[in-house]
Amino acid sequence: MRRLLLAGLIALTVLPVAAEPATSAQPLDLETIMANPDWMGHAVENPYWSIDGRSLYYSLKRDGSPVHDLYRVDPATGQSTKLDPAAMANAEGPAVYDRAHQHAAFILHGDVFLVDLGSGRRVQVTRSSQPESSPQFSADGRSLQFRESNNWYVYDIASGVTSPAAVLKFTDDPQAKTPDALQQQQLDLFKELRQNKDDKDAEHAEQQALAAADPTRAPLPFYLGDKAQLLDTELSPDGRWMLVVTQPAHHDDGKAPYVIHYVAESGYTETEDARTYVGRNDPAPQSVLLLDLSAHKQYPLSTDNLPGIKDDPLKAIRDKTVAALEKAGKDDEAKALKAPDVRPITMYSMDSGTAGITWSEDGRNAALEFLSIDSKDRWIATVDFNKHALVPQHRLHNDAWINWIFNDFGWLKDGRTLWYLSEETGYSQLYTKSVDGSAKALTSGKFEVSEPQLSNDGKWFYLRTNQVAPYSYDVYRVPSSGGALSRVTQYGGMDQFALSPDDNQLAVLHSSAYVLPQLAVQGAQGGTPRELTNTMKPGFTAHAWIQPKIIEVPSSHGAGVIYAKYYGPADETDALSSRPAVIFVHGAGYLQDVSESATYYQHEQLFNNLLVQQGYVVLDMDYRASEGYGSAWRTAIYRQMGHPELEDLLDGKAWLVKNHGVDPKRVGIYGGSYGGFMTEIALLRAPGEFAAGAAQRPPADWITYNDQYTSNILNDPQIDPEAYKISSPITYAENLRDPLLINHGLIDDNVMASDSLRLYERFVELHKKNFWISLYPLERHEFEHADSWYDEYRRIDELFETWVKPGTTH
Incomplete structure (x- = not known):
């Protein structure tokens, strides 16, 4: 669950561990590995080029503080400078350029700046208490457009005058009101x-x-009326048009549960609203208006002509549920499940949080990306400005659900050719399509393409792909007109990149098992990289950490192979014939932990090292639903969460038994969030297979999770109640026979602590034994405090020492 259990597997990068000698033989201990992660070092974050392309900026977390400092580095020498508050006044933000490359603009501390590239003159366009964003130049280069929230402004470069692009009022036009009988x-x-x-x-x-x-x-x-609520606005570069995204003004989001703060600064127990449960109310449908700013007219853009929008992909499931309700005499509930004549849609949400709308550079074409609320379809459409109507360009359908990534799209430099990512072959690939032509695949194969960046000259796409192996990522490039896909970087653990303004260099973030993202620069066509940062701490890199071995576990259920990371002692020649093992289960569901990049699970990786030191071997698997392996792998869990994944984990256990002398009765399991869910599923759906399990912040009943994630995989609970029943650990509570430890933050506003408390109460009422719960009053979903990390993993360590390591029978 990327949005669920993941704080973000973002660009991780690395300097090779070999750069630091592994000299430390000091035994590991929990106090050290669960300390504040500052002792490891810091990840380089958010690199971007200066306007002139001669410098790079990046952010770095400050030791002992949540504050991030801004650094500037010279790519030629590698010399980095931390910018103090005075130097920050002369810094730059990520820049945009006009088409003639005469001006650049950027946002710094929430304000807009303009730079004349010929003279170097810098003008501060705004100085306001509200942050501005989204700078873009007009098609003719004469003005700079930017937004403050959903209000767009136009700065005339010659005169220096700023004016609103449009004024939107969500009331009825008082002058357009027709007199009623009494008024007349x-x-x-x-x-x-x-x-x-x-x-x-x-x-x-x-x-x-x-x-x-x-x-x-x-x-x-x-005047747009009082029945709509504004969500987003997007201004055309030529200043002629504005697209306005709305939803019904009084949509009921449903009742929100509370997060309870038992330990609060006030000394009183405090409550906080959290997100609503799935199925308590569907997301609000969205609509789009086209505003002609020159003629001062408005036109609704109907989505009724999108192909398949009047179909009901849930008809078979819906009919079955309706029949059951009618048989039970619940006619009102059955009637409420009637399929709509036209499926409601929402706009795809871009990384910036704005709606899925992109304009061509000349402002003459716009593309919009829609998602059906039932998650089965994605459409890309353009706008016919003469007919004030949408023109469908591409439909992506998935019987399970459309992915929440691989939805990037935009325009080539000609302003008439779309580019987009699509999973239509089963893997995310890059396509182009002219507005009046057919689609063309620029990439193809059984690998994933992501993060496409069009070069500034429009001739190349730079991409992140795992073409070599599912776990190995690098930058590739392909001509925008079509041609061979060629490899640019050679890291295997490449996570993020930025192309220089002149298209000649790439800034690259790369990482490896024990090295957090580091910054390098290299030629955009390939070549030897120059490493620019080393932000790891010597005390951390000096330790002889176990390099995980990426292995292939054969599936006994027709899934091919399951990629995994194996942690074991360096010398296994004298391995015990019967040894204990632990399986770590990554969170988020849709997340890739088996890769050559640094892991999101830093604490867990160090804990795995400690387990090996204590005599265990450890396996970390990219079970079905994990990222990086195509849409069939991702959607294998549709309507049956926990089932294919458990098959894969059991195959992993069998692999350990066969290949590393593991005692099948001495295997523990642990994980957090989705990994905690899978730990509970493993113990409750396969009792006796695992000696003990530790579940951190686990969803125990999917009916109490959010809509955005859960309805994608299990549909709406009113339509598909069976999918929720078979997918939720609480359904199988009566099967508990193996020791289970549950750890949960009490102010978790992602997976509520009530999930674990409800399951705990079921165990109490079922008279179960050997189950425990540990609650952390100051922790949310992602634990932040070293004391909590230590306490959590002390309990897990003791659980395994008691029930897994000695092979206790129970």
């Missing part, structure tokens, strides 16, 4: 009232005429 009677009876109305109408007409003829005036407002 008043006007018919009284001359003075008629004169007053005529005067107001004349003044309004004069204001409209002046606004139309005089460009120095602020624009007249668009």
Whole structure:
């Protein structure tokens, strides 16, 4: 569950561990490995190029503080400088350029800056208490556009005047109101009232005429009614059009559960609203308006012509549930499940949080990306500005669900050719399509393509792919007109990149097992990289950490192979014939932990080292539902969460028994979030297979998780109650026979602590034994405090020492 159990597997990067001698033979201990992670070092974050391409900026967390400092590094020498507050005044933000490359603009501390590239003159365009964002140049290069929330402004470069692009009012137009019967009677009876109305109408007409003829005036407002709520606005680069995304104004989001703060600064117990449960109310449907800013007219853009939008992909499931409800005499509930005539949609949400809308550079074309609320379809459509209508360009359908990544799209430099990612072959690949032509695949194969970046000259796409092996990622490039896909970097653990303004260099973040993201620079066509940072701490890199071995576990259920990381002693020649083992289960569900990059699970990786030191071997598997292996691997869990994954974990256990002398009765299991869910599923659906399990912050009943994640995989609980029943650990509570430790933060607003408390109460009522719960009053989903990390893993360590290592029978 990327949004669920993952704080973000973002660009991790690495300097090879070999750069630091592994000299430390000091035994590991829990106090050290669960300490504040500052002792390991820091990840280099968010690199971007300076406007002139001669420097790179990056962020680095400050020791002992959540504050991140900004650094500037010279790619030629590798010399880095931390910018103090005074130097920050002359820093730059990630830049955008006009088409003629005469000006650049960026956001710094929430304000807009403009730079003349010829003279180097820098102008601060705004200085406001509200942050601005999204700078873009007009198609003719004469003005700079930017937004403050959903209000767009246009800065005229020659005059220095800033004006609103449009004024939106979500009320009815008072001048457009037709008199009702009583008002008309008043006007018919009284001359003075008629004169007053005529005067107001004349003044309004004069204001409209002046606004139309005089460009120095602020624009007249668009009245959009009181039945809609504004979500997003996107302004065309030519300044002619605006797309406005709305939802119903009074949509009921459903009742929100509480997070309870038992330990609060006030000394009183405090409550906090959390997110609603899945199925308590569907997400609000969204609509799009097209505003003609020149003619001052508005047009709704109907989505009724999107192919398949009137289909019901859930018909078979819906009919079965409706029949069961009608048989039970629940006619009202059955009626509520009737399929809509036209499926409701939402806009795809971009990484910036804005709606899925992209304009061509000349502003003459716009593309919009829609998702069906039932998660089965994604559409890309363009706008016919003459007919004020959508033109469907591409439909991606999945009987399970559309992925929440691999949805990037945009325009080539010609302004008439779309590019987009699609999983239609089973793997994310890159395509182009002219607005009046057919699609063309630029990449193909059984590997994933992501993070496409079009070069500034428009000739190349730079991509992140795992073409060599599912666990190995690098930068590749392919001509935007079509051609061979060629490899640019050679890291295997490449996680993020940024192309220089002149298209000649790549800034690359790369990582490895025990090295957090580091920054390098190399030629955009390939070549030897120059390493620019080394932010790991000597005390950490000096330890002889176990390099995980990436292995292939054969599936006994027709899934091919399951990639995994194996942690074991360096010398296994004298391995015991019967040894204990632990399986670590990564979280998020859709996350890839078996890769050559640094892991998101730093504490767990160090704990795995400690377990090996104590005599265990450890396996970490990318079970089905994990990222990086195509859509069939991802959607294998549709309507049956926990089932294919458990088959894979049991295959992993069998591999350990066969290949590393593991005692099948001495295997423990642990994980957090989705990994905690799988730990509970393993113990409750396969009792006796695992000697003990530790579940951190686990979802125990999917009906109490959120809509955004859960309904994708299990549909709506009213339509598909059986999927929730068979997928939830609480359903199998009566099967508990193996020791289970549950650890949960009490102020977790992602997976509520009530999930674990409800399961705990079921165990109490079922008179179960050997189950424990540990609650952490100051922790949310992602634990932040070293004391909590230590306490959590002390309990896990003791659990395994008691029930797994000695082979206790129970």
